[in-house]
Amino acid sequence: MADDNTDTKSSNQMWGGRFASGPDAIMEEINASIGFDKKLFAQDIRGSIAHATMLAHQGIISADDKDKIVHGLNTILSEIESGNFEFSRQLEDIHMNVEARLATLIGPAAGRLHTARSRNDQVALDFRLWVKEELEKTEQMLTGLIAAFLDRAEEHAESVMPGFTHLQTAQPVTFGHHCMAYVEMFGRDRARVRHAIEHLDESPIGAAALAGTGYPIDRHMTAKALGFREPTRNSIDTVSDRDFAIEFLSIAAIAGMHLSRLAEEIVIWSTPQFGFVRLSDAFSTGSSIMPQKKNPDAAELVRAKTGRINGSLVALLTIMKGLPLAYSKDMQEDKEQVFDAAESLELAIAAMTGMMRDMTVNTARMKAAAGSGYSTATDLADWLVREAGLPFRDAHHVTGRAVALAESKGCDLAELPLSDLQAIHPDITDKVYGVLTVEASVASRKSFGGTAPSEVRRQIAFWRARN
Numbered sequence: 218m219a220d221d222n223t224d225t226k227s228s229n230q231m232w233g234g235r236f237a238s239g240p241d242a243i244m245e246e247i248n249a250s251i252g253f254d255k256k257l258f259a260q261d262i263r264g265s266i267a268h269a270t271m272l273a274h275q276g277i278i279s280a281d282d283k284d285k286i287v288h289g290l291n292t293i294l295s296e297i298e299s300g301n302f303e304f305s306r307q308l309e310d311i312h313m314n315v316e317a318r319l320a321t322l323i324g325p326a327a328g329r330l331h332t333a334r335s336r337n338d339q340v341a342l343d344f345r346l347w348v349k350e351e352l353e354k355t356e357q358m359l360t361g362l363i364a365a366f367l368d369r370a371e372e373h374a375e376s377v378m379p380g381f382t383h384l385q386t387a388q389p390v391t392f393g394h395h396c397m398a399y400v401e402m403f404g405r406d407r408a409r410v411r412h413a414i415e416h417l418d419e420s421p422i423g424a425a426a427l428a429g430t431g432y433p434i435d436r437h438m439t440a441k442a443l444g445f446r447e448p449t450r451n452s453i454d455t456v457s458d459r460d461f462a463i464e465f466l467s468i469a470a471i472a473g474m475h476l477s478r479l480a481e482e483i484v485i486w487s488t489p490q491f492g493f494v495r496l497s498d499a500f501s502t503g504s505s506i507m508p509q510k511k512n513p514d515a516a517e518l519v520r521a522k523t524g525r526i527n528g529s530l531v532a533l534l535t536i537m538k539g540l541p542l543a544y545s546k547d548m549q550e551d552k553e554q555v556f557d558a559a560e561s562l563e564l565a566i567a568a569m570t571g572m573m574r575d576m577t578v579n580t581a582r583m584k585a586a587a588g589s590g591y592s593t594a595t596d597l598a599d600w601l602v603r604e605a606g607l608p609f610r611d612a613h614h615v616t617g618r619a620v621a622l623a624e625s626k627g628c629d630l631a632e633l634p635l636s637d638l639q640a641i642h643p644d645i646t647d648k649v650y651g652v653l654t655v656e657a658s659v660a661s662r663k664s665f666g667g668t669a670p671s672e673v674r675r676q677i678a679f680w681r682a683r684n
Contacts, residue, residue, distance in 0.1 A: 249306045253553050260346040261311050262294045267442040269330055275433055282326040289322040312336050333432035337456040337544045341421035348465050351559050352414050358566040359407040363400055363684050365573040370396035371677050375670045377655045378583035386590030389655040394668040397676050406472040417461035420445040424455035427543035456544045459537055462555050466530040469562045473523035476565045480516040487513045492582045497575035515568045522561040529554035587655045591620045591630055596652040605644035615642045
């Protein structure tokens with residue numbers, strides 16, 4: 218007896234204090250998904266109603282049983298939405314929790330609901346419906362973010378700022394043009410969202426465990442009832458597929474990368490050294506020790522959220538990479554990654570939309586910075602090509618000498634005397650001063666997609682028409 222007691226104690230210690238019941242408790246802990254997949258309750262009930270309605274239409278269950286099932290499912294939906302539903306870990310997942318409650322409400326008729334389906338195609342349906350709805354929400358949020366940038370671009374179509382390469386002053390641009398760069402980025406994100414919705418717009422229900430079913434079901438009927446374009450075409454692939462979730466995470470990762478680049482610029486721009494923008498108090502915090510500080514915490518957190526989204530994408534790719542067809546329990550680990558990424562993306566888009574609408578833009582500071590670093594040097598070179606007939610490489614060399622001279626004198630190019638410029642090249646005339654200001658530089662960039670205010674407004678009009 219003593220040996221038996223010792224063995225039991227040793228066994229419990231091996232399993233760990235949390236699992237007092239030994240292996241059974243561990244199996245329950247690792248197997249249960251209700252802690253996170255209860256988020257799919259609305260999709261699960263919606264799918265079950267469509268399935269029951271189809272079964273009755275096909276004569277597989279009676280109309281009376283269908284009515285009881287639908288009424289019971291709607292009752293459960295109300296209970297969950299009102300917070301009066303008790304989820305059970307022993308019942309593992311959302312599907313079994315709903316089915317058990319349905320049996321309590323309507324009796325034996327509840328057992329007919331699972332005819333001609335499996336939890337494999339049921340979870341595929343629930344998850345696909347959730348991701349589709351999340352993509353539609355993301356599309357709307359991106360449209361709102363694009364609208365915020367369009368408003369700012371229109372407001373600042375002529376506001377001059379430095380354009381950067383390598384974070385070094387390169388050429389003058391307008392803040393409106395810079396804003397429109399993000400419109401293009403988020404426009405591509407939205408296009409990817411729309412493409413993903415089209416990709417996943419197929420109904421999994423009816424694929425059953427992996428081989429389809431011998432019941433005379435109508436999968437086109439359930440697809441239509443659930444808002445899908447059509448049913449999936451291969452039952453094995455249907456229960457194996459998580460491409461729609463991976464595609465959502467890929468889109469979220471790319472959009473998150475764009476948001477993070479914007480966040481980084483806002484962090485830089487809001488420093489005293491730049492002073493291009495000032496965030497509202499709604500998107501800033503103070504320091505616990507330094508009273509002068511105003512920290513761009515919202516932007517920094519958007520930047521950090523991107524790391525979480527990237528991690529979710531890598532996690533799901535890693536989960537799926539070695540799975541044989543068809544369904545494996547590993548796929549239970551898909552949902553938390555997507556749920557977390559969706560929440561992070563929603564927060565990031567909402568925060569950026571708010572920041573762009575609320576921030577104060579210091580146009581005077583931007584304009585002053587736009588002329589620094591000899592940003593109109595390329596305009597001088599272009600003038601030498603156009604007016605003096607120099608090959609561009611020669612013009613580049615002449616301009617380099619002019620920049621070096623201005624640097625030695627501690628002045629801008631536009632402040633160099635004509636005599637100094639003519640000493641570098643005799644064909645330079647006083648007309649050159651007309652291209653050496655930042656305003657003239659910006660106004661001259663009228664090529665399609667350029668930074669000239671007239672071109673910025675053209676692109677704003679294009680995007681307003683499609684937004």
